[in-house]
Amino acid sequence: MDLQAPVKTAGQAYKIYAKRLEKLGITKIEDFLYHIPFRYEDYSLISKIGQIQEGEIVTVQGKVTEIKNQYTRRFKTLQKAKIEDDTGLIEVIWFNQPYLAKNIKEDDKISLSGKVEKNLNKLTLRSPDYEIYNENVQNELIHTGRLVPIYPETKGVSSKWLRRQIYKFLNLYQFSEYLPDSIIKNNNFVNFKTAMNDIHFPKKIGDVEPARKRLAFDELFLSQLSALKRKRGWEQKLIGHKFKVDRKNLSAFLSQLPFELTNAQKNAVEEIITDLENEKPMNRLLEGDVGSGKTVVAMVAVYICYLNKFQSVLMAPTEILANQHYKTIGNFLAPLGVRVHLVTSNNKLRKNIDFDVLVGTHAVISKKVQFDKLGLVVIDEQQRFGVEQRAIIRTKGKNPHFLTMTATPIPRTVALTLYGDLNLSYLDEMPKGRKKIKTWLVPKTKREDAYTWLKEQIDKNKSQIFIVCPFIEESETLVTVRAATKEFEKLKSEIFRNYKLGLLHGKLKPDEKDRILKKFRDREIDVLVSTPVVEVGIDIPNATVMMVEGAERFGLAQLHQLRGRVGRGDKQSYCLLFTEIEENNVVKRLKSLEILHDGAKLSEIDLKFRGPGEIYGTLQHGIPMLKIASFSES
Ligand code: ADP
Numbered sequence: 001m002d003l004q005a006p007v008k009t010a011g012q013a014y015k016i017y018a019k020r021l022e023k024l025g026i027t028k029i030e031d032f033l034y035h036i037p038f039r040y041e042d043y044s045l046i047s048k049i050g051q052i053q054e055g056e057i058v059t060v061q062g063k064v065t066e067i068k069n070q071y072t073r074r075f076k077t078l079q080k081a082k083i084e085d086d087t088g089l090i091e092v093i094w095f096n097q098p099y100l101a102k103n104i105k106e107d108d109k110i111s112l113s114g115k116v117e118k119n120l121n122k123l124t125l126r127s128p129d130y131e132i133y134n135e136n137v138q139n140e141l142i143h144t145g146r147l148v149p150i151y152p153e154t155k156g157v158s159s160k161w162l163r164r165q166i167y168k169f170l171n172l173y174q175f176s177e178y179l180p181d182s183i184i185k186n187n188n189f190v191n192f193k194t195a196m197n198d199i200h201f202p203k204k205i206g207d208v209e210p211a212r213k214r215l216a217f218d219e220l221f222l223s224q225l226s227a228l229k230r231k232r233g234w235e236q237k238l239i240g241h242k243f244k245v246d247r248k249n250l251s252a253f254l255s256q257l258p259f260e261l262t263n264a265q266k267n268a269v270e271e272i273i274t275d276l277e278n279e280k281p282m283n284r285l286l287e288g289d290v291g292s293g294k295t296v297v298a299m300v301a302v303y304i305c306y307l308n309k310f311q312s313v314l315m316a317p318t319e320i321l322a323n324q325h326y327k328t329i330g331n332f333l334a335p336l337g338v339r340v341h342l343v344t345s346n347n348k349l350r351k352n353i354d355f356d357v358l359v360g361t362h363a364v365i366s367k368k369v370q371f372d373k374l375g376l377v378v379i380d381e382q383q384r385f386g387v388e389q390r391a392i393i394r395t396k397g398k399n400p401h402f403l404t405m406t407a408t409p410i411p412r413t414v415a416l417t418l419y420g421d422l423n424l425s426y427l428d429e430m431p432k433g434r435k436k437i438k439t440w441l442v443p444k445t446k447r448e449d450a451y452t453w454l455k456e457q458i459d460k461n462k463s464q465i466f467i468v469c470p471f472i473e474e475s476e477t478l479v480t481v482r483a484a485t486k487e488f489e490k491l492k493s494e495i496f497r498n499y500k501l502g503l504l505h506g507k508l509k510p511d512e513k514d515r516i517l518k519k520f521r522d523r524e525i526d527v528l529v530s531t532p533v534v535e536v537g538i539d540i541p542n543a544t545v546m547m548v549e550g551a552e553r554f555g556l557a558q559l560h561q562l563r564g565r566v567g568r569g570d571k572q573s574y575c576l577l578f579t580e581i582e583e584n585n586v587v588k589r590l591k592s593l594e595i596l597h598d599g600a601k602l603s604e605i606d607l608k609f610r611g612p613g614e615i616y617g618t619l620q621h622g623i624p625m626l627k628i629a630s631f632s633e634s
């Protein structure tokens with residue numbers, strides 16, 4: 001059997017399922033085997049009917065002596081059956097599943113698992129799981145009478161159906177061990193076949209952990225291996241553009257910046273120069289906390305590219321960020337004669353226009369945008385861009401250099417696995433003079449005081465304030481917008497009556513967003529109320545207070561990124577976190593922000609408290625999802 005074959009080729013019956021299964025990430029036969037149960041129902045206690053007790057979760061096995069449909073009012077149905085073994089008889093009821101009366105026949109041997117209840121003084125099984133079996137055929141029970149795996153479902157694909165498929169494919173496939181004996185021995189691994197069988201159909205619950213451990217190892221090992229393979233492919237096959245770097249010119253450029261680069265920035269610039277001087281195209285990830293100054297580093301690369309008479313493109317995930325980069329880069333480079341242009345869905349590139357640098361959203365990968373000589377691609381906040389988008393932009397030039405930037409703090413183990421094909425530069429140092437952002441989790445009772453303090457900040461310190469509303473849904477929907485609007489109205493009419501307020505959310509027209517941000521930047525707005533969309537990248541030096549509502553809904557790494565919106569200038573900045581939840585765990589988690597100011601450390605804590613799903617949640621698209629490995633060292 002070919003595990004790589006698409007699901008729909010497995011037989012007629014699978015054709016209708018193919019679309020639904022996509023939602024579960026199952027497109028190839030192999031994906032069934034990697035659809036991992038999220039828990040197991042323990043139906044392993046098999047009892048004689050005469051011995052069962054009320055309240056027990058049991059499996060009974062016997063002969064069907066009666067099965068019938070009973071109609072109730074409102075066209076509902078009941079399915080009633082009687083099951084007998086040599087010690088007694090039990091009644092079984094299901095609801096609204098008339099097909100059961102066809103599937104189950106009198107004299108069938110049936111195995112039933114569920115909770116024993118008392119109904120009119122008789123012991124009954126209500127809606128038990130069931131399966132028909134034949135004593136003469138060697139046929140393992142999979143839905144009853146054992147530890148039963150429970151799978152993530154989707155509409156039209158039940159856990160039971162998945163269980164049947166997975167069982168079938170597990171038995172059809174010949175697993176062969178591919179790891180060397182020594183690795184297996186040294187790590188006390190179970191073999192591949194055992195691991196696959198035990199993760200789905202464990203004989204006892206103790207079998208699950210060793211299976212998970214083995215499969216997690218394979219997953220990490222294989223994804224590192226494939227990252228390395230990509231890296232080698234990139235290095236061996238491609239020939240790109242070898243840039244010349246005029247050191248004199250470069251230091252003149254750097255010396256007219258309003259600040260000196262941090263050592264971390266200098267190192268990153270050196271690493272990038274080395275890459276650019278090589279004929280193999282650069283493929284580098286620039287990782288650094290918010291505010292660590294990634295943009296300038298990218299700008300140096302862009303400038304070098306320009307001096308070599310090549311074009312560059314810088315892609316940002318949002319319109320706001322694209323605008324900001326456009327302004328920054330334009331400010332520094334335009335006076336040197338560099339032609340910088342902005343491209344977004346609202347700001348199309350005019351025909352036949354000449355440019356050296358394009359800054360934009362994913363609109364830059366549109367077919368209409370053509371490059372004569374693309375030499376460098378810079379991608380900001382890379383987790384928002386998928387692999388395909390990278391591939392498309394690559395075709396717009398001949399093996400351009402790639403620089404990807406991210407502020408998503410990812411634990412090193414994760415970075416190595418997911419980005420093993422990229423070379424890493426890490427900005428582990430903040431620009432001089434940055435003060436730590438003082439952070440407090442504010443107790444409910446202090447809310448009024450907090451508002452008073454905020455007004456003082458505006459009056460006395462001429463500060464500006466962000467108020468971020470709770471994270472309600474993954475993508476910005478009307479629900480989120482409505483919540484922010486409501487909060488905005490309340491603050492405006494009650495708390496900040498004498499101040500200038502602005503509202504920012506993702507459903508605003510781009511030019512409206514820009515207008516509001518411009519007003520905020522020009523200090524025409526004191527308090528900017530916003531949905532969590534402001535999370536990435538905005539740079540407003542005079543904003544010194546970040547207040548976050550419903551903080552418990554965010555991951556720590558996310559909160560850290562939000563907090564990074566302030567503390568950009570040299571004034572002391574503050575972050576106030578509010579939560580309605582006073583559970584110990586929540587408070588403890590949020591309080592770590594008061595003491596920790598290192599994004600990578602905070603993301604490790606997220607991992608501990610909220611599990612890997614959270615981290616991958618923030619990583620978003622374009623990242624291979626790990627299904628088994630959790631990265632927490634256990
Ligand atoms: P991020 O890494 O989050 O993208 P930015 O590139 O937006 O950070 O930089 C944040 C702010 O820090 C900007 O206002 C930028 O001008 C400033 N900055 C960058 N590098 C330095 C430096 N070496 N010294 C002082 N300020 C700097």
Ligand code: MG
Binds near residue numbers: 294537
């Ligand atoms: Mg940035």
